[in-house]
Amino acid sequence: MKGAEIVIRALEKEGVDTVFGYPGGAIMPLYDALVDSKLKHILVRHEQAAALAADGYARHSGRVGVCFATSGPGATNLITGIANAFLDSVPMVAITGQVATPFIGTDAFQEVDIFGISMPVVKHSFLVRRIEDLASTIHEAFQIARTGRPGPVLVDLPKDIAIAELDIVAFDDTPDETPARPDAHQVAIARQMIEKSSKPLVYAGGGIRIAGATGELRSFVDATGIPVVTTLQGIGSVPSTHELNLGMLGMHGTKQANLAVQECDLLICVAARFDDRVTGKLKEFAPHAKVIHMDIDPAEVSKLRAADCSIVGDVKVALNFLHVRPQIDEWKERCLANKAAYEFDYSVKTEHVYAPKMLRQLSVQAADKETVISCDVGQHQMWVAQHCQFQSPETHLTSGGLGTMGYGLPGAVGAQLANPNARVINVSGDGSIMMNIQEFATIKRYNLPVKIVLFDNQALGMVRQWQELFFSERYSEVDLSDNPDFAKVAEAFGIPAIKVDKPDQVDDAIKQILESEGPLLAHVMIDPRENVWPLVPPGKSNTEMMEAKAV
Amino acid sequence: MRFTLEVTMTNSEGALERLLGRLRQRGFGILALNADVSGDYSSLGARITVESMRPVEAALKQIAKLYDVEQVKVHHAEQEHAKRQNQPAELCLSL
Numbered sequence: 001m002k003g004a005e006i007v008i009r010a011l012e013k014e015g016v017d018t019v020f021g022y023p024g025g026a027i028m029p030l031y032d033a034l035v036d037s038k039l040k041h042i043l044v045r046h047e048q049a050a051a052l053a054a055d056g057y058a059r060h061s062g063r064v065g066v067c068f069a070t071s072g073p074g075a076t077n078l079i080t081g082i083a084n085a086f087l088d089s090v091p092m093v094a095i096t097g098q099v100a101t102p103f104i105g106t107d108a109f110q111e112v113d114i115f116g117i118s119m120p121v122v123k124h125s126f127l128v129r130r131i132e133d134l135a136s137t138i139h140e141a142f143q144i145a146r147t148g149r150p151g152p153v154l155v156d157l158p159k160d161i162a163i164a165e166l167d168i169v170a171f172d173d174t175p176d177e178t179p180a181r182p183d184a185h186q187v188a189i190a191r192q193m194i195e196k197s198s199k200p201l202v203y204a205g206g207g208i209r210i211a212g213a214t215g216e217l218r219s220f221v222d223a224t225g226i227p228v229v230t231t232l233q234g235i236g237s238v239p240s241t242h243e244l245n246l247g248m249l250g251m252h253g254t255k256q257a258n259l260a261v262q263e264c265d266l267l268i269c270v271a272a273r274f275d276d277r278v279t280g281k282l283k284e285f286a287p288h289a290k291v292i293h294m295d296i297d298p299a300e301v302s303k304l305r306a307a308d309c310s311i312v313g314d315v316k317v318a319l320n321f322l323h324v325r326p327q328i329d330e331w332k333e334r335c336l337a338n339k340a341a342y343e344f345d346y347s348v349k350t351e352h353v354y355a356p357k358m359l360r361q362l363s364v365q366a367a368d369k370e371t372v373i374s375c376d377v378g379q380h381q382m383w384v385a386q387h388c389q390f391q392s393p394e395t396h397l398t399s400g401g402l403g404t405m406g407y408g409l410p411g412a413v414g415a416q417l418a419n420p421n422a423r424v425i426n427v428s429g430d431g432s433i434m435m436n437i438q439e440f441a442t443i444k445r446y447n448l449p450v451k452i453v454l455f456d457n458q459a460l461g462m463v464r465q466w467q468e469l470f471f472s473e474r475y476s477e478v479d480l481s482d483n484p485d486f487a488k489v490a491e492a493f494g495i496p497a498i499k500v501d502k503p504d505q506v507d508d509a510i511k512q513i514l515e516s517e518g519p520l521l522a523h524v525m526i527d528p529r530e531n532v533w534p535l536v537p538p539g540k541s542n543t544e545m546m547e548a549k550a551v
Numbered sequence: 552m553r554f555t556l557e558v559t560m561t562n563s564e565g566a567l568e569r570l571l572g573r574l575r576q577r578g579f580g581i582l583a584l585n586a587d588v589s590g591d592y593s594s595l596g597a598r599i600t601v602e603s604m605r606p607v608e609a610a611l612k613q614i615a616k617l618y619d620v621e622q623v624k625v626h627h628a629e630q631e632h633a634k635r636q637n638q639p640a641e642l643c644l645s646l
Binding site: 115116119120123124125126127129144297298299302303 | 564565568569572576608609612613615616618
C-alpha cells in the first residue's frame with residue numbers, strides 16, 4: 001500500500017467523511033489516492049478557507065475537522081485557519097504535502113518549514129519521515145486533536161513518503177483516554193462555597209460546548225437557581241430565552257451581566273478563561289468574588305485570576321456533583337430586575353435598516369428549524385452575539401480568540417456540510433466578506449443552501465467606531481464606500497441576491513432568507529454611523545460601560 | 552524570578568524547539584540550557600534556567616501541556632524568595 005493510500009485509509013478509519021482542501025505539487029499523491037476513496041473532498045478556493053471550513057465543520061459537529069494543502073504557499077495559507085482553531089480549542093487535523101525528504105532544508109521549490117512555522121499555533125505536529133510510522137501518526141494526530149483540551153494538529157507529509165510502498169500496514173485503533181475525573185475534595189469545597197454564597201454567579205465559557213456539557217450545565221443552573229452570564233463562545237450553553245440567562249458579559253456584554261459580575265460574591269467559572277475581552281481591567285473584575293474555576297486544562301486555572309477552588313477535569317462530572325440550593329432569592333430578584341430594566345430597545349427611530357432589530361427578528365423567526373449562524377468579525381459579530389437567540393452553543397459559530405475576519409463564510413460552508421439539514425446563515429460585513437469572498441464559488445459548486453446576510457456600512461465599522469471614540473474621530477483607512485456591488489458579485493458566481501435598503505423591506509427579506517431553497521445573498525445597507533453598544537472602553541473596569549448614543 | 556526547569560521528554564522531531572518556543576512565547580527568558588538525548592535516543596533531558604516576572608506555576612503548567620513532555624521539575628534558584636512566597640523549593644509534575 002502506498003503512503004498516500006495509508007493516509008486515506010487511516011482517515012476513513014477515524015470516521016472522517018468530509019475533507020476540505022486544495023491540491024498542488026507535493027500533495028498530489030494524496031489527491032491521487034482520493035480518487036479511489038469514499039471521502040468527500042470539498043474543493044475550496046483558498047487554503048485559508050479549507051482550514052476555516054474544517055473549523056466550522058468541527059465546531060458544529062463536535063467531530064475532528066480535516067483539511068489538506070500542498071507544501072509552501074498552500075501550507076502557509078492554512079496558518080490563519082489553524083491559529084483560529086488553536087485559539088478557540090477546535091479539534092482539527094491539517095495534512096500538508098511536503099517536498100521529498102532528501103530535499104527538505106535545501107530551499108526546494110515550494111518548500112517551507114511548515115512544521116516550524118506552525119509550532120506556536122498547533123497542539124502538536126508531526127513530520128513523517130518513515131512510511132512505517134504513517135498509520136499510527138494519523139491515529140495519534142486525531143487522538144491529540146480531540147482529547148483533553150482540543151486543538152489543531154499538523155501532519156507534514158513528504159512526497160517520497162506518500163509514494164513509498166509498505167506491504168503490511170498496522171492501523172492503530174487504541175481508544176481515546178477519557179477525561180480526568182475532578183478531585184472529589186475540590187468538588188466538596190465547591191459545594192460548600194456555593195451553599196454559603198449569597199450572590200453566586202455562573203460564568204460559562206466555550207468549554208461547555210466542547211465538553212458536550214450543555215445538559216449538565218442546564219441541570220446545574222436549574223437545580224441551584226444561580227444566574228448565568230456567558231462568554232462569546234459560551235452563548236447558547238444556556239438557552240438565550242432561559243430566565244436566569246443574563247446574557248454575554250465583557251466588552252460588549254449586557255449591562256445586567258456586567259453588573260452581576262461586579263456585585264457577585266462567588267464566581268463559578270465553568271470552562272472559560274478570563275479573556276481580556278471578558279474581564280476588562282483584570283484587577284477590578286468581580287472584585288468581591290471568590291472564584292471556583294472548572295476547566296479541563298490545568299494551565300488555564302489561576303492563569304489570570306487566582307482561583308479559590310480549582311476543579312480540573314471533566315466539567316460534566318463536576319457539575320453533576322454540585323446540585324445544591326443556596327438561599328439567594330434576593331440576589332436572583334435583583335439580577336432579574338436588572339435584566340428587565342436593561343433590555344435592548346429596538347424602537348430606535350431611523351430611516352435606515354437597524355441591524356440589531358433585523359437580527360433579533362431573523363433569529364426569532366428562524367426558531368422553527370435548527371439554524372446555525374456563522375459570523376465574521378466586527379460590529380455585526382457583536383450584534384449577533386447581543387441580539388440573536390441561541391438554543392445551543394454549536395449553532396453559534398464565531399471566531400473569538402483570534403478574531404478572524406473572513407471566518408464566517410467558510411465556517412458556514414463547513415457547518416452546512418456537517419449538517420446538510422440545518423439552515424445555515426453567514427452574517428457578515430462589507431469588510432469581512434472580502435476576506436474570503438472567493439468561497440462563493442464553493443457554495444455554488446456544491447449548491448450549498450447557505451444564506452449570506454451582508455450588513456454593509458461602507459466602512460470597517462468596528463475600527464471606525466474605535467477611531468470615533470478613542471482616536472478623536474481621526475478616521476484612518478476605514479472608508480469602504482467604493483465597495484463593489486455585492487449583489488452583482490454574488491450573481492456573477494451564480495448565487496441569487498436581494499438588496500435591502502429600507503426598513504420596510506426587512507420583513508420580506510427575512511422571509512426569503514428563511515424560506516428560499518438554495519443559496520442567497522441579502523445585501524443589507526445600514527447606517528455607517530451605527531455603533532455597538534454598550535461598550536466597555538479598553539483597559540477600563542466593566543462598571544464603566546459606555547451607553548448608546550442616538551445616531 | 553529566576554528558576555531552573557528539569558524536563559524529561561520524548562525525543563521526537565522538534566521536541567526541544569517546541570519546549571524553548573513555549574517558554575519564550577509565555578514570557579520566560581532563557582538564561583542557560585543544557586540538553587542531552589538518552590543512550591537509545593528515545594528520550595531527551597533538558598535543564599533550563601529561566602527568568603520571568605510570571606509565576607513559576609505558569610511555566611510548569613505550560614511545559615506540562617506539551618505532548619512530548621513526560622516529567623517537569625522546577626528548582627528555585629532563589630531559595631529565600633521561594634520561602635517568602637511560601638512556595639516549595641521544588642515542584643514536580645509527572646505525566
